[in-house]
Amino acid sequence: MVRQIASRLFYAIVILLGVILVVSSLVKLVPGDPVDVLAAGNPAMTVADMEVLRERMGLNRSVPEQFVAYLGQAVQGDLGTSIRQGVPVMTLILERLPATVELALWAVVLASVIAIPLGVLTALKRGTWVDYVGTFVAVLGVSMPGFLLAVLMILWFSVELRWLPASGYRGSALAAFGQAIIERDPAVFWNAFRYFILPAISLAFVMIAVNARLIRSAMLEVLEQDYITFAAAKGVPGFVIVIRHALRNALLPVVTIVGLQLGALLSGTVVIETVFAWPGIGRLAVDAIHVRDYPVIQAVVLVSALLFIVINLVVDGLYRVIDPRVRDD
Structure with missing residues (x-):
C-alpha cells in the first residue's frame, strides 16, 4: 500500500x-x-x-x-505577483477558487441526482418509451453546447419570466444554508442559492446525458450476470437487487467519469463563468490572458492541474469502497 x-x-x-x-x-x-x-x-x-x-x-x-x-x-x-494588480497571485486564487469549486460541486450533485435514477430507470425499462425519452435527453445534452443552453435559459428564466438572476454571485450557498438554519430564515439560503441555479444547470446538462447513458449500459451488463439471476431465484426483492447488487457494481465506471468531469469543471468553467459573470478562476484566467499577466496564467493552470490530480487520487481510493475486488497493479 x-x-x-x-x-x-x-x-x-x-x-x-x-x-x-x-x-x-x-x-x-x-x-x-x-x-x-x-x-x-x-x-x-x-x-x-x-x-x-x-x-x-x-x-x-x-x-x-x-x-x-x-x-x-x-x-x-x-506563485508570484500579479503584473496588472500588483498583489500576490495566491491571494487572487484563494479569492476566486471557492466560487468555482462550489459551482462545480452543485453541478455534480445536480447531475448525479438526475443521471443515476434516469440511467437505472432506462435500463429497467429497456425498449419502452421511457428508454426512448432517456435516449433523446442524452442526444440533446451531448449535442447542445453549454454556452447556448446558458444564453437560452437567461433569455427565458431571467428576461421573460424574471424568476432567476441573469448573472452575479452573492456568496457561498453552503454558508448561507448554515446561516439560514441558525436564523431559521429560508430566504437567506435562497438569496444566495438562486444565483447558482442557471450556471449549475448549464454545466450539469452534458454530464446528465453522458452519465445517464453510462449508467444504463453498466446496469444492462450487470443485470445479465449470474449472481443477479441467483439473487432473484432466492426471492430477494427486486428493489434490493437493483440497489444493493446491480447499482453498486455498475457505479465503478461512473465514479471514474464523475471524477474526470469534476476535475474538468474546476479547470474548464471559463465559458460559463464568462456568460454568468461568475467570479471564479476561469474568468480570472481569461482576464489575465487579455493583459498578458503571466504569473496569474501560470498559477491558474498549476492549481487546476493540482486539483485534477488530487481528484483522481480520491477516485482511486473510492474504487476500494465501492468494489473491494479492485486492486491496484
Missing part, C-alpha cells in the same frame, strides 16, 4: 513539473509581453523604462531560467 501511494505521488509530482514547464514555454509564444500592455496605457514610459521593467520581471531570462526560478518560488508557496 505504501509503495503504491508513493508511486502515485511521484507520478503526480512529475506531471506538475511538466505542466509548469509547458506553461512557462507556451506563454512566451504569445505575441507581445506584459510590458507592452503596460506601456500602451502609459505613454510616458520610455524604451529604457520598458527594458528596466522587463529585467525586474525576469522576462529577459531564458525559459529554463524562468522555470527554475518559478519552481523554487512555487515550492515555497509563492
